[in-house]
Amino acid sequence: MMVSQTKAKKSVWKRSLDARTALLYLLPSILLFSVFVFYPMFRTIYLSFFLTDQNGNAALFVGLENYTYLLESVAFRNSIKATFLFVLYTVPTGIIIALILALLANEKLKGIGFFRTIYSSTMGISVAASSVIWLFLFHPSIGMFNKLLNIFNLPQVEWLLDPTWALLSVSLSTIWLNTGFSFLILLGGLQNIDEHLYESARIDGASYWYRLRRITIPMLSPTLFFIVTISLINAFQTFGQIDILTKGGPSQSTNLIVYSIYKEAFVNYQFGTASAQAVFLFICILIVTILQFKLGERKVHYQ
Amino acid sequence: MKKKFKFAYLYMLLLSLIALAACTNSESNTSEQNEENKENNEVVTTEEGKTVISFWHAMSGVGQTSLDSIVADFNASQDKYEVQAEFQGTYEESLTKLRSVGGTKDAPAITQVFEVGTKYMIESGFVEPIQKFIDEDKYDISQLEGNILNYYTVDDELYSMPFNSSTPVMLYNKDAFKAAGLDPEKAPATFSEVIAAAAKLKTDDMKGFSMLTYGWFFEQLVATQGGLYVNEENGRAGDATEATFNGEEGLRVFEFLDTMNKAGTFGNFGTNWDDIRAAFQSGKVAMYMDSSAGVTGIINNAPFEVGVAYIPYSDEAERKGVVIGGASLWMSKGIAEAEQKAAWEFMKYLTTPEVQAKWHLETGYFAINPSAYDEAVVKDAWGKMPQLKVTVDQLQSTEPSIATQGALISVFPESRQQVVTALENLYQGMSPQEALDQAAEGTNRAIEIANKTK
Incomplete structure (x- = not known):
């Protein structure tokens, strides 16, 4: 039992070798994208559910109200x-x-x-x-x-x-x-x-x-x-x-x-x-x- | 099996995100620590031991040249303080920058903020009311212009030091007045007089009257009739909850503009100051409203004789005067005491009659210290350009009241945009009341959100 498990693990580790190498090469761009694209994007989505105070911090959770307001707004x-x-x-x-x-x-x-x-x-x-x-x-x-x-x-x-x-x-x-x-x-x-x-x-x-x-x-x-x-x-x-x-x-x-x-x-x-x-x-x-x-x-x- | 690994990688990706988020958090922690250490922090000094402070301003062009030379004079006049003036873009831009450093030790000791940012600054917690230094120093505030202090005094406390102040005036082309058979020495004073004069002045190339599509002028035309912009005593008795500028005074202003627009005597030159000034100087419009700070430049550049008059008021109301515009200087909280001291000394220097006389003449802004007007240089200049005095007279004859004290709301910039849209809609043929009501509704929503998230 134990043996087979380690075997499976080993093979997982081995089989993912290519993917891991790929990830290593991708790492610099993933890091940069995370900082400059992904994080701001998730933050934007997060903020869109709030009203913010004067310093731009999320202050009041309003759910989808911002969206419904927008769709109703003539402007x-x-x-x-x-x-x-x-x-x-x-x-x-x-x-x-x-x-x-x-x-x-x-x-x-x-x-x-x-x-x-x-x-x-x-x-x-x-x-x-x-x-x-x-x-x-x-x-x-x-x-x-x-x-x-x-x-x-x-x-x-x-x-x-x-x-x-x-x-x-x-x-x-x-x-x-x-x-x-x-x-x-x-x-x-x-x-x-x-x-x-x-x-x-x-x-x-x-x-x-x-x-x-x-x-x-x-x-x-x-x-x-x-x-x-x-x-x-x-x-x-x-x-x-x-x-x-x-x-x-x-x-x-x-x-x-x-x-x-x-x-x-x-x-x-x-x-x-x-x-x-x-x-x-x-x-x-x-x-x-x-x-x-x-x-x-x-x-x-x-x- | 393969799918499982995809999930594992996705998980790793998320993990790295969290790690990044954690990074940003730890950063803010350190800045908090810095803030705690600030009590005994070190002050930036020059080699000669002068305390260095930075001063953020939004003056470009002539204003910047003049301000830089005033700062240089101050630095040379004593050996304890060194002020570094830094241009930070327009009022809006510099306020945006301040929002990111406000309340920390990186904030500039002095920031110049426009008048409609007053309520925001008070509530921001970034600032030390100037009243504190006035009281400590037993500084005689009565030497400054009362009508200017009036605006920046909230709950009997002066929050910021007035600096560059201006009011609106009506400029007119005296040559065009003569050509149209009007008296060039007597400008029209009421709405109906302006409408009548505009009709006479209109030619194929020239419109009678114009006003920059900018909320400030609308506010002034409402205030000069004694009308309020928002409820709660113009927002000075408490937090305003509702716009009132769509009441009868506001409607009169819109009807005044609408009448001329429909008659074809009103020229619309958009939202850009330079455009409307160019229109006046090139004879495309005979009368228009401008800031008192622009008067000197216009008189010097116009190829005809320029008249300066008070802004018009409604026939159904009495003339109450004007609200102060421009900007004031705010002292930062959270910086070292020595820096605040330096900032205060600089502010006091700015209010001296000599500096104010120079500032008034070079830029056209008011002297916040009226004794500057007694300086010989100012008297000489007024002799040559008597129009400058009109702007000062208009300010000094203003009756202090809630209306002319100016409204206090934190969402003023947003409300001004609403008014701009309303004016543009009016010029496109929307009915005055409908246009105004839309602007009031937009302002109400902004006020509501601001009050909710406070």
Whole structure:
């Protein structure tokens, strides 16, 4: 009996050798993730069941009240709507523009390096700095855009002050800002496509559009999939532009969930409701990402 | 069998989490120990034996330059103390930072906190009321401006030392007044006068009146009619439980703005101070409300003659005056006594007439010590820029009352956001009462939570 038990133990110990080695290698990242991701995440979930006192400590257990309050709150529903609209405005447009630019810049022409640098240059500008520039472009009385409209005798637009325009204006600056990164990744993807594929297609007499549809897009699909995922997550988490351009206004029209979380937590010091919003955002991103992997990945062609 | 091991690893993962959590706990334990040792802790000193204290402030631009030179003068004026002024971002940002170190020995000896943070600071337990030092030192507080002390005095105790104080004023374009056939020396005083003047001033390029979309101006327009912001005597008799700014005084303000907005004479330039100032300077609006601290800059930069007037009040009410805005200096609790002493000496230095005269002229903030206005430099400057005096007159003619003392609630920043949203909704066509009621409801919820978790 005893013998067999030790034998079993020994074999367990032996059999888990690989797993233990793996764990050892994983240990550094597990540690870092625990400190910077897992612990804050569990803490957020924990806090979302409480009302916090003025120092942000959990003070009063309220169960799911924070969540029910949020779902009933007009302001929060408005935030959800604004967030989804913002994602809708920025992600497809941004990727299409980046793709067109990448296709242009992928041609082998003299001096193409110059254009590649220009197209990807927005990557080198911080969100804060570029938002300040956009702030001046959108300025109601001395802004460039309104001056231009004036020259062509068009009516003035209150870019950041009119609730119907504000979200579009912020989206515009976001698209501009994100294009550089998407462009660079897509260009990298294009350059990885085997030149021989195009050569044989050309010999077969395939037109440019045919080549684009049958070779470029399928071969680029892993890169596209990556950039769509990243852009979606980024769009959901947009903060800097909002903080500088509109501060969530006017009439809450640009109060995206992340900004709403920030205001709730660091201006109002309601860490409980802020945490509940954060959990909600997490679930949203999770669902979108899962859907994407389930639906989108089928169309991705890996070599 | 395999599944079992997966669980074992999950268990290990959880264990490591707990270990981490334990780590953070032990850390906080040590800081508590530090706090206990603090009674006999050492004070930071320079090589020459000066006591070093830090001073967190939120002054940027002109204010920072002026403050830095005042601090340098103080450090040079004596050989016992060395103040290190540190810019910590906006009022909101520096308050957020203070929340993480408040009450420990790492807290700065002096922190500058905006006026609406007053109630929060009192309740935080981070601070030593300044009254303690006034009593110990037999400091003559009566030399300071009564209307400013009024705001920071709670339950007959002065909690913080007033420092940079400002009030709202109405600025107007005198050239535009002349062009519209209005008397440039006589600014409109009541709501209906402003509405009438705005209608006359409006041209294709220029709106008549504007106000920054910021809760502070709304509070002022309510207070100047004698209206209260919250119940319990504006939160000064006890913890406020309900917002009252959606009453008749608040409604008059919203109707005043709504009338002009509907008539097309009101210009909405958003929530950014620079935007509305640029609009005024570039002739896009003829009258607007600004902080007294911004007056000097506007007068110097505007390409036309600028008039400064009292803020307008309702025709149905009497003018009661203005509530003080700006910030005050708070002394930390839990730091060494020698550091508190140094902080107190610095605060006393700040209130001297010479320093206040310099501060008033360089920044446009009030002198908290009115004898500064008798200094020759101030008299000279007023001779050149008589508009500056208007701001001081408005403050000094304010009738002390609960309304003009200002409301005291801990959730003021949140309430201000609610008012901003209400104003924005109003400009989009929501009815004045509905917009106000929404803001009051939001404020009530914030107050309720704050009272519950206290």
